[in-house]
Every structure is written in C-alpha cells, then in structure tokens.
Amino acid sequence: MEKLQDVKGLGGMLNGFRDLVKDDQKIMFVGSPGFCTPFALFLGYPVREKELAFTPGLNEEKARKIITTEYGLELGEKSSFEADVVVILGGMAMPKIGVKPEDMKEFLARMKYKKLIGVCFMSIFEKSGWCEALQFDYLMNMIIEGDLSK
Numbered sequence: 001m002e003k004l005q006d007v008k009g010l011g012g013m014l015n016g017f018r019d020l021v022k023d024d025q026k027i028m029f030v031g032s033p034g035f036c037t038p039f040a041l042f043l044g045y046p047v048r049e050k051e052l053a054f055t056p057g058l059n060e061e062k063a064r065k066i067i068t069t070e071y072g073l074e075l076g077e078k079s080s081f082e083a084d085v086v087v088i089l090g091g092m093a094m095p096k097i098g099v100k101p102e103d104m105k106e107f108l109a110r111m112k113y114k115k116l117i118g119v120c121f122m123s124i125f126e127k128s129g130w131c132e133a134l135q136f137d138y139l140m141n142m143i144i145e146g147d148l149s150k
Contacts, residue, residue: 024084026051031089041073053079090120101133
C-alpha cells in the first residue's frame with residue numbers, strides 16, 4: 001500500500017479517519033465485542049453527524065446503531081447490515097479472538113458496501129496476513145508507545 005500521510009497521536013488518528021470518510025453517509029464498524037467497541041465510539045466521535053453502527057464479531061444480527069447522547073456516543077437500537085464504509089477494527093485479527101481472514105472475507109461478501117477501511121494498532125493486520133487476504137481501500141496503523149511511572 002502507498003503511504004498517504006503520517007498520523008501522530010489520538011488527534012491525528014481522529015483527523016485522519018474523518019478525512020477518509022468525509023464523503024460517506026453510513027459507517028459500519030466491525031470489531032470484537034468489548035475490546036473494539038470503545039474504539040468504534042472513539043473513531044465515530046468526529047463524524048457523529050453521520051449514520052454509524054457497530055457489529056460485534058461476525059454476527060450481523062447483532063449490529064447496533066451508534067447514537068449521540070449527553071455522555072458521548074453509545075450503542076443503541078438494531079441497525080441494518082449495510083453501509084457506505086465498513087471499518088474493520090484490529091481486534092478482529094488478534095489471535096485470541098480466533099477470526100481468520102477467510103472468515104472475514106466470507107462475512108464481507110454478505111454485506112453491501114463501497115469502501116473497506118482497516119484500523120489497527122501495532123501492524124496486527126499485516127502480521128496476521130489480513131492485508132493479503134482482504135482488499136482494504138485504506139489502512140490506518142497506529143503505533144502505541146508510552147511508559148508507566150511511579
């Protein structure tokens with residue numbers, strides 16, 4: 001894939017994501033329940049005026065709308081299983097989750113969408129072979145660095 005821009009920090013991640021979906025109306029996040037849910041809510045915040053939804057795992061029957069409340073973004077009622085953009089979150093590629101890229105490919109074949117975006121940390125899509133198996137239109141890979149002090 002061709003590098004488009006450097007993305008630094010959480011603000012850069014949000015701005016970069018907003019730029020990728022600026023012309024789209026409905027965004028469906030697909031991620032592991034629990035681990036990926038807050039990342040979908042985080043990424044959805046700068047585009048909260050759009051129609052947003054989250055699908056836990058490969059279970060389209062459990063797709064939920066992401067709604068704006070006084071607390072920020074939260075999961076709401078059931079959502080249809082189609083979108084302009086599908087955003088696969090990196091938790092799906094983690095070995096402990098157990099989703100193979102072939103499973104995701106079959107899942108995506110049941111969906112109607114125009115653009116596929118991968119958002120991950122620490123190159124998990126590349127390391128797990130998902131970049132070769134799936135035709136991402138865009139891939140956002142973030143590197144986490146930090147320290148813990150006392």
